[in-house]
Every structure is written in C-alpha cells, then in structure tokens.
Amino acid sequence: MIRTRFAPSPTGYLHIGGVRTALFNWLFARGCGGQFVLRIDDTDRQRNVSEALQPILDGFRWLGIEWDEGPGVGGANGPYYQSERSELYAAAVQVLLEKGAAYRDYSTTAEVQAEREAAEREKMRFAYSRRWMAETDAQATQFENEGRQAVVRLKMPREGQCQFEDRIRGEVSFSWRQEQDHVIQRTDGTCLYHLASVVDDHEMRISHVIRAEEHLSNTPRQIFISQSLGYESPEYAHLPYVAEPGGKSKISKRKLNKYFKNQDFKKLYEQGAAIARAVGLENTAETFNPVIIDFYQKIGYLPEAVINYLLLLGWSLDDQTEEFNREEMLQHFSLQRVVKSPASFDPLKLLAFQERYMRKLPMKQKVSFVLPFLQQAGRISTPPPCEIGSHVGKVLEAAGDRVRVAGDILQFDEFFVNDEDLEYDEKSFEKRVRKPEKAAELLNAIKHQLASVEPFDAPALDQLLHEFVESRQIKIAQVIHALRVATTGKSIGIGLFEALEIIGREGCLARIQRALDRIEVTRKVS
C-alpha cells in the first residue's frame, strides 16, 4: 500500500510551498488508492500547539486535501504529534547504541567547534575525532566524573558511497566521508528531527517520502539510521522548491517588501488588501500575506483554481493540458513528470486560473460565494436572498468576468448603497457631469423620460436612449457618460443599461437629481 505523509510544524500559517508539497504527496498516494498521513512536527515543544495548528488544518480542508490519518481523524498509527512519541525515539536510540551505529559523546559544543575550526584552518575536511566518545560504561563514568554530559551521535561510515534512487532525480550518490557524526539525542534526552523522522516514517509505514529538495543532502544520514535500525528504507522523491515571484530564491513570507518590487505581485497584494479593508479584516504580514494560503481564501479565490495552479507549478502532463479537475489530477499525477528545477510563483497565472474557474462556476454558486463578502462589508443584511434572480445575482450576471475573485464584488458598491450614500468619483464627476455644457440639461431631460418608460429594463432603456439621441441629433457618448457617472458615481463599470435596470427607476431618478443638485455646489478645495 502506498502511504505518504506531510509533516508540518505548528507555526500558525500554511506556506504556499508547503501546500504544494502536501498536494503532491496527496495526489501520489490517493491517485493509486493509497493513503496520506498528516503528522505534526512539534518537537520544539511550543505551547498552544492546537491553536498554531488550526490555520494549517483549515487550509488543507479548504483546499480539499484530506488526510487519512492525523489530527482530527485519528488512525491506527498514532499518536500523530511527535511530542507524544518520545519513547519511540528513545527506544530507537537504544537500539542504535547497542548495534554500535551510535555512541554516547561527552564533548562540549566548544570542543567540537574548536576541532572544526582547526580543520578549516588547515583546509581539511572536518571529521570529529571522537575523542570524547564513550564506548564502554567505564569510559562514560569517567567523563561524567569530569562533569560532562552526553549527547548521542551517529557513528557514521567514513568511507564508501551512499547511493540511492530518487524518484524525481534518478540515481544520486554521496560519499560517506562527507558526512558528520550527527547528534540524534540532546543532553536533555530529547531527540532530533532526523531520528524522529526516520522512526516515524517507519512506524507509520510510509512507503514514499516526498519532500522538499532541501532534504536531499540529509538523505544519506537518514538512510544510515534507517538501515542501522533494520528498517526497509522508503522510496525518496525530492521536490524542487517554489521560488519567489520573478526570482530564483525560495519564496519566503518574510520578504514581502522585496516581492513588492515585482509589479504583478504588488497588484495581487493590493487588490487583496483592498478587499480585506472593505470586509474589516486584520491586515498584517503575519495574518495577511500572499505567501500564506489563507490569503487566497480570505479574498475569495476558488480552492480548485489554487490547486490547479499549484499542480502545474513543477509538474505537467504534456505540452497542452492545463485544466485538471480532482479526478483527472489523481488519475494523471506521477512523480516522473515532476520538474527538477525550481518554479517561481506567478501571481498573474494564478489569477488566470481563478478567472477560468470563476467563469465555469454556476451562477447560483457564484451568488453564495460572494454573499459572505457583502455581508462582512455591511452591504447587505442577513439573511439575504440567495437566488439567481436576486439583486446580487443580477449584479453578478451583469458584472460577468469583472468579478475575478469573490471579494471583487465590493468594487460594485454602487449597487449596494443607499442612493443618498452613493459616492461620486470627483474626477469623473468633474469631467462628465460638471464640465460638459449641456450635461445638466440632458440629464434633466432624460430624468423625465426615465420617469415614465415601461418596462424599466435594459432593452427598453437602450431603446429609449437611442431614440433620445436621435431626436436631438447628438452622439450617444454625450449623454451616456454623464448618465453613468450620475447614477453610479464612476466612469467605468458594467453596461449602462443593465446598471440602470439594477438600480431601478426610483434609484435612478434620485441619483440623477442628486447629481444635478451637486453641480451647483461649489467645489470644496481639499
């Protein structure tokens, strides 16, 4: 049975690169009827682990990456928190000690450091002298009498090659002599990552370790542990990292300011930040950051779009296919087709996927997708009508592709505010209403016609306007811009006739009157 795992630390956020690693693990396992395990790497023993874990679990659930075993779902191979598995690690250390694959070492950090520096001065490869190694209890007692404390180190081979087959990179080989006698157990008795990881993978019957490439160089020592413990080693596959937008280094949530120099990234962020502001979200780099997956959930991306984008970040099926639903992904994913080099995160391409999926979303679902944003922004009351023919549905219908992420609905404020609260974009008002000589007269005339047109819908309004300009021998542009600004407050937006219909007769009349009154008002210098 194929079993894979993802082992996040409870850091309080889910990094976009981590999501991709998890996705590939999930796809690989589930694609062939296997299982995906979530294990919590909390060896740092921080407090409030469950609190720091929540955003990570939420993120995976939102994306539909479900785990077969782990927090919240349990399983036969638990516990799934490394902090609760210390006995297992201690037992493994004992075995290693007994087999002579590890030794108690009584050196101090300073002493080892001194050896390392001496080697560097001589331009020699560093290898610990094992001078404070205790192989017998008598030696140990002697060191302890000197007041020394022991760590446990791996007694690594110092000659020969470590070769293994990486499912993505092919045959990889390292010289054992490059390896160090790594510490696996601290003086306080706690164990380190490499030991814990190998033990857990074995105990949890993980068949394929698919992880970030920064672990490639760590693999020999893990193979050594694994073999010394008599385990059958899992298959390894090392994924390239996700690089920063427009760059080659690994993407990091702490380098936001650097990424803002990339215009696309900046736009993505600012668009998101505007939505966050409108719905009253806390907005700090810790909580609202495009490198963290929540960002996309918060501003209204579709999980399918995010997943599809991430799938193609370092993997492809062929030279054509870009869209994959869940079943197709599961069916086609393979490690052989994972790209070996880092892929840089492109916010614009992600947006392009979002647009495609938005277009495919049935209107009814689009309405309910968008509603929470309007509610949070205080634009509609609860509980709102949730149908296609509803006010929100009409706006969405008319807005079409302009609503790219759900939060974009807030750009269509003019359809959700009271007539007296409508804000006018001052520049547009000046240009389209106040400045053109005949604007006031035209608006007034149209206002009268709007009062009686039947029915008050887009086709009728279209016809009305055209007849109006024809009878007056003017160009439609002369009236349409003024009317748009008068009724929506903006010079850009959805089709004017649809807009008028949605605002309704009463609203249009009130708004036009407001605009007319406004012309008279002396502009305040701000």
Added chain:
RNA sequence: GCCCCCUUCGUCUAGUGGCCCAGGACAUCGGAUUCUCAGUCCGAAGACAGGGGUUCGACUCCCCUAGGGGGUACCA
C-alpha cells in the same frame, strides 16, 4: 572551503539524437468588437546559460566554466 542538486521565451512548461530554423499557457504588444471598463476574437514579438567534445546529425549524450539552490547545527 568541501559535497550534492539544478539551468529551454519575462514566467509556468513540452521536448529522452533527426518529427524542433523548438510546441502550448500566462503576461506583453498590435488590430477588430463595444456606451466606459473588463471580456471575446484575430495577429505579432519572444528561449535551448557559455565553451569544448562525441555523432552524418545535439535542446537532447560527455567534459569544463558560470549562475542558482541545498547540506556541512544539541534547526526542521
């Protein structure tokens, strides 16, 4: 320093010796459509990191150089 991995249009990628004077997607730039914006349609521009080999033939194989990344922690 030493060791390991990586390197095709701006970006994601196809390409496993002749199908490639390199294909697709996003972005960009033109043109068409329209009441604005978005969209849509049509079109254009754009890459094999550099240098040596091997071969009748190299994006594809080998070597070197350069660049990027990782490891060399009582971090993960």
